[in-house]
Amino acid sequence: MSSQRISRIAPRESATLHREHVPDKPLQRPRGRFLLDRGASLPLILPATILVLIFLVGPFGYMTYTAMTDLSYANPDQNGAFVGLDNFRHLVRNDPIFWHSFWLTIRFVLVAVGLEFVFGFAIAWLIWRFVERQRLLTTLFLVPMMLAPVAVGLIWRLLLQGDFGMVTHYLHKVGLLSQSSAVFSSPSLVMPTIIAIDVWQWTPFVTLIILAGLMSLPKPPFEAATMDGAGPWRQFVDILLPLLRPIIALVLLLRAIDAFKEFDKVFILTGGGPGTISELLSIYAYRVNFKNWDLGYGAAVAFMVYLVVLIMCSVFYKAVYWKSAGAAGR
Amino acid sequence: MNRSYKILAVGVLACILVIALTPYIWMLLTSFKGRLDILSPEPRWFFTPTFDNYPAVFIDKAYLPLVMNSLVISIATTVLSICIGAPAAYVFARNDFPGKEDLFFFFLTTRMAPPISIAVPLFMFFTLIGLTDTIYSVVIAHTTFNLSLVVWMMRGFFAEIPKEIDEAAMMDGRSRLGAFVRVIIPMAAPGLAATAVLCFILSWNEFLYAFILVAFEGRPLTVGIPGLITPHGTLWGQVAAVAVVATLPILIFTFLVQKHLVRGLTFGAVKG
Numbered sequence: 001m002s003s004q005r006i007s008r009i010a011p012r013e014s015a016t017l018h019r020e021h022v023p024d025k026p027l028q029r030p031r032g033r034f035l036l037d038r039g040a041s042l043p044l045i046l047p048a049t050i051l052v053l054i055f056l057v058g059p060f061g062y063m064t065y066t067a068m069t070d071l072s073y074a075n076p077d078q079n080g081a082f083v084g085l086d087n088f089r090h091l092v093r094n095d096p097i098f099w100h101s102f103w104l105t106i107r108f109v110l111v112a113v114g115l116e117f118v119f120g121f122a123i124a125w126l127i128w129r130f131v132e133r134q135r136l137l138t139t140l141f142l143v144p145m146m147l148a149p150v151a152v153g154l155i156w157r158l159l160l161q162g163d164f165g166m167v168t169h170y171l172h173k174v175g176l177l178s179q180s181s182a183v184f185s186s187p188s189l190v191m192p193t194i195i196a197i198d199v200w201q202w203t204p205f206v207t208l209i210i211l212a213g214l215m216s217l218p219k220p221p222f223e224a225a226t227m228d229g230a231g232p233w234r235q236f237v238d239i240l241l242p243l244l245r246p247i248i249a250l251v252l253l254l255r256a257i258d259a260f261k262e263f264d265k266v267f268i269l270t271g272g273g274p275g276t277i278s279e280l281l282s283i284y285a286y287r288v289n290f291k292n293w294d295l296g297y298g299a300a301v302a303f304m305v306y307l308v309v310l311i312m313c314s315v316f317y318k319a320v321y322w323k324s325a326g327a328a329g330r
Numbered sequence: 331m332n333r334s335y336k337i338l339a340v341g342v343l344a345c346i347l348v349i350a351l352t353p354y355i356w357m358l359l360t361s362f363k364g365r366l367d368i369l370s371p372e373p374r375w376f377f378t379p380t381f382d383n384y385p386a387v388f389i390d391k392a393y394l395p396l397v398m399n400s401l402v403i404s405i406a407t408t409v410l411s412i413c414i415g416a417p418a419a420y421v422f423a424r425n426d427f428p429g430k431e432d433l434f435f436f437f438l439t440t441r442m443a444p445p446i447s448i449a450v451p452l453f454m455f456f457t458l459i460g461l462t463d464t465i466y467s468v469v470i471a472h473t474t475f476n477l478s479l480v481v482w483m484m485r486g487f488f489a490e491i492p493k494e495i496d497e498a499a500m501m502d503g504r505s506r507l508g509a510f511v512r513v514i515i516p517m518a519a520p521g522l523a524a525t526a527v528l529c530f531i532l533s534w535n536e537f538l539y540a541f542i543l544v545a546f547e548g549r550p551l552t553v554g555i556p557g558l559i560t561p562h563g564t565l566w567g568q569v570a571a572v573a574v575v576a577t578l579p580i581l582i583f584t585f586l587v588q589k590h591l592v593r594g595l596t597f598g599a600v601k602g
Binding site: 314 | 335336339340342343346347349350351353354356357360368369370371372373414415417418420421422425427433435436437438439440442443444445446447448450451452454455470471473474477478481507510531534535537538542552555556559566569570573576577580581584585588591592595596599600601
């Protein structure tokens with residue numbers, strides 16, 4: 001898709017050069033004097049474009065092709081014969097584990113991002129209303145989010161150890177945990193725990209960006225509303241929320257896209273277990289590819305993950321195009 | 331009335347801060363604990379610190395080269411992403427061409443692409459050309475997704491510099507490229523530095539690409555971490571020591587770029 005777009009530029013490029021040689025021909029479109037001419041801009045933009053084409057579009061195309069073969073490193077008989085859409089057909093119709101992972105991931109995204117949004121928004125609002133030296137405090141809040149996700153997985157694995165985990169101990173003492181057992185081998189506790197850890201890690205992200213939005217809100221609408229006698233709740237619902245809408249959409253989408261791709265933490269915490277209870281889509285794709293070495297089928301799974309993210313991504317772009325969101329953020 | 335609200339709010343925020351920071355502090359403490367202090371069923375907040383865990387894992391278990399790998403990968407990725415991405419961002423900020431916004435969106439998809447989907451074909455491709463298990467494969471993979479961050483962030487920073495500056499530089503007899511390199515880049519230096527630090531952080535923290543592309547030689551610290559966890563008898567003091575080394579530099583960096591963090595995390599959409 002993108003290669004078409006780039007080739008669309010190329011013919012006009014030569015047209016510009018041509019125009020320079022025929023000075024008396026009027027320009028079709030008045031152009032600002034300080035736009036880069038094509039000759040100077042191509043070498044600047046081409047390396048980035050080519051790199052991405054080779055190492056992103058290339059692999060993507062290869063994945064799409066592999067998804068239509070039966071390639072498997074585990075079975076010598078399956079040496080990459082073309083099978084058309086068989087993998088996808090099997091995936092959609094006869095793979096309960098894929099659908100389990102898919103809906104698990106959707107539920108994970110909805111619950112985790114929802115909680116992160118509610119908590120993150122509340123914290124941002126509290127900081128905005130009641131704290132003067134916001135920067136220092138916000139920086140401290142950011143710590144969980146800046147840690148490598150692998151390290152977050154490690155930290156919580158240590159904290160939730162059955163016999164000596166610090167958090168397990170206190171939860172048991174308060175009575176929230178029946179016995180000091182390993183949380184990650186309990187089928188009913190494992191997903192709530194993973195969600196809680198994700199909320200711990202990513203709530204600061206929502207706080208940070210919503211706070212930036214709150215601090216850039218214009219004063220006059222609120223002053224006018226106060227003059228009209230609107231209470232704090234009315235002001236919150238009728239002025240603050242609508243003004244923040246682009247930023248709220250942005251935060252939700254960015255978080256949803258990231259949460260959908262979740263891999264590192266869960267891989268360290270449970271590896272998808274017990275059984276397949278915490279096997280999110282990325283973990284499932286990993287297992288099919290690198291545990292079963294079923295690369296053709298694995299590519300089909302990876303393709304589906306990509307597809308969903310691409311859809312969310314274009315929604316992101318349409319909903320909060322960077323210029324309009326930037327205007328709202330100022 | 332208002333004052334008591336404020337005290338209540340600050341109290342709530344303080345509690346949240348404790349929740350946010352305690353897990354990390356516990357990890358920090360654990361890295362200085364002996365085996366008995368770690369395995370004590372009653373959490374021990376006070377103990378006699380030991381420094382044995384650090385040499386045990388970084389020297390005896392040879393994790394020090396992994397720190398070096400992480401550094402080399404992150405620095406190389408950052409330099410490459412900036413050198414390739416910043417000029418492209420400048421074109422996006424100054425120039426107009428058909429399909430510009432489509433190409434711009436296309437760069438965003440590189441950052442959004444799920445690593446698991448790209449890493450698998452990338453793995454096959456690098457196996458084909460013999461680059462798996464080398465630092466190069468990770469640097470290339472990290473550069474592709476960091477490029478989009480640079481392009482998206484720097485477009486905004488460049489756009490904030492008035493075009494008249496370019497004009498003045500060119501009046502002084504500089505070429506278009508000369509104006510970019512000698513005048514615009516220095517003016518955008520703070521933004522460039524913030525972008526570079528964010529690239530470094532993203533590359534340093536990244537796990538999945540590196541995990542799939544390099545198993546032994548050239549693996550960064552994040553990839554070395556799972557190897558320390560065993561079903562029984564994990565040496566948590568050493569695990570914690572690795573985790574501290576893997577995270578402390580990033581936290582310091584975070585303080586440095588906090589001003590530009592919002593912009594970086596939202597791809598330039600929110601100025602912060």
